[in-house]
Amino acid sequence: MKIGRDFFLEPTLKVAKKLLGKYIFRKYKRKLIIGKIVETEAYIGPKDKASHAYCQKEQSINEKKKIIYKNFSRIKNYIQDPEIFLNRILKLKNAKVTNRNLVEYLKGGHVYIYLIYGLYYQFNITTHKEGYPQCVLIRSLEPISGNFKVYPNGPAKLCNFLKIDSSFWGHDLIKSEIFYLENGENFSEKEIIKTKRIGIEYAKEDSQLPWRFYIKGNKWVSKL
DNA sequence: GTACAGATTGAG
DNA sequence: TCAATCTGTACT
Numbered sequence: 001m002k003i004g005r006d007f008f009l010e011p012t013l014k015v016a017k018k019l020l021g022k023y024i025f026r027k028y029k030r031k032l033i034i035g036k037i038v039e040t041e042a043y044i045g046p047k048d049k050a051s052h053a054y055c056q057k058e059q060s061i062n063e064k065k066k067i068i069y070k071n072f073s074r075i076k077n078y079i080q081d082p083e084i085f086l087n088r089i090l091k092l093k094n095a096k097v098t099n100r101n102l103v104e105y106l107k108g109g110h111v112y113i114y115l116i117y118g119l120y121y122q123f124n125i126t127t128h129k130e131g132y133p134q135c136v137l138i139r140s141l142e143p144i145s146g147n148f149k150v151y152p153n154g155p156a157k158l159c160n161f162l163k164i165d166s167s168f169w170g171h172d173l174i175k176s177e178i179f180y181l182e183n184g185e186n187f188s189e190k191e192i193i194k195t196k197r198i199g200i201e202y203a204k205e206d207s208q209l210p211w212r213f214y215i216k217g218n219k220w221v222s223k224l
Numbered sequence: 225g226t227a228c229a230g231a232t233t234g235a236g
Numbered sequence: 237t238c239a240a241t242c243t244g245t246a247c248t
Contacts, residue, residue: 098245099243099244115243117241117242118242119242
């Protein structure tokens with residue numbers, strides 16, 4: 001069964017754990033690529049120093065508006081009332097808006113994908129209510145169907161496996177017929193390993209938060 | 225305008 | 237350990 005909107009509207013840490021064991025379906029060239037999520041990380045902006053929505057210096061309202069207007073055509077299909085969307089973002093403190101991270105402010109169930117190091121894509125799913133920049137980074141999949149020569153055991157590698165790129169920026173996983181999630185296994189707290197997140201040393205004390213989750217004993221969890 | 229770091233990866 | 241080289245930020 002396809003996963004619906006409500007699944008993604010819950011608190012981000014809960015969603016990050018619930019996503020373990022769920023299936024990602026991707027229709028590509030008349031074939032179905034399937035992967036089971038085995039590793040995730042939560043990013044809870046704007047208070048989380050590791051989040052793209054975190055800013056040390058407050059961004060001006062005019063600068064935020066400029067970026068939202070500039071990118072409006074890219075997100076207009078995913079919001080109901082532009083006025084409400086704008087006001088929610090503008091009243092949030094210490095929240096940064098960029099051309100890249102704007103989709104993080106959409107309600108749960110949308111795709112936040114971006115290029116990192118000029119080479120690799122990172123696939124995140126937005127969580128929580130509209131106006132709050134929170135998401136879950138999908139770090140590793142267990143391949144169920146697809147090209148088994150392309151290992152999906154890493155955040156960039158799984159994008160290659162799923163054949164997704166920046167064209168999916170903002171994509172709605174709930175309404176989509178070509179890229180969506182299906183229900184799968186549920187894991188208890190003791191079957192879920194919690195560690196600090198990877199590669200975010202710059203986030204100071206927040207780099208130590210236990211917001212990375214993976215299925216205990218699963219061989220497809222990414223290597224460090 | 226220029227410099228630099230980053231939610232990574234595979235090769236050596 | 238390093239290079240691949242895009243995007244955002246903090247400087248000049």
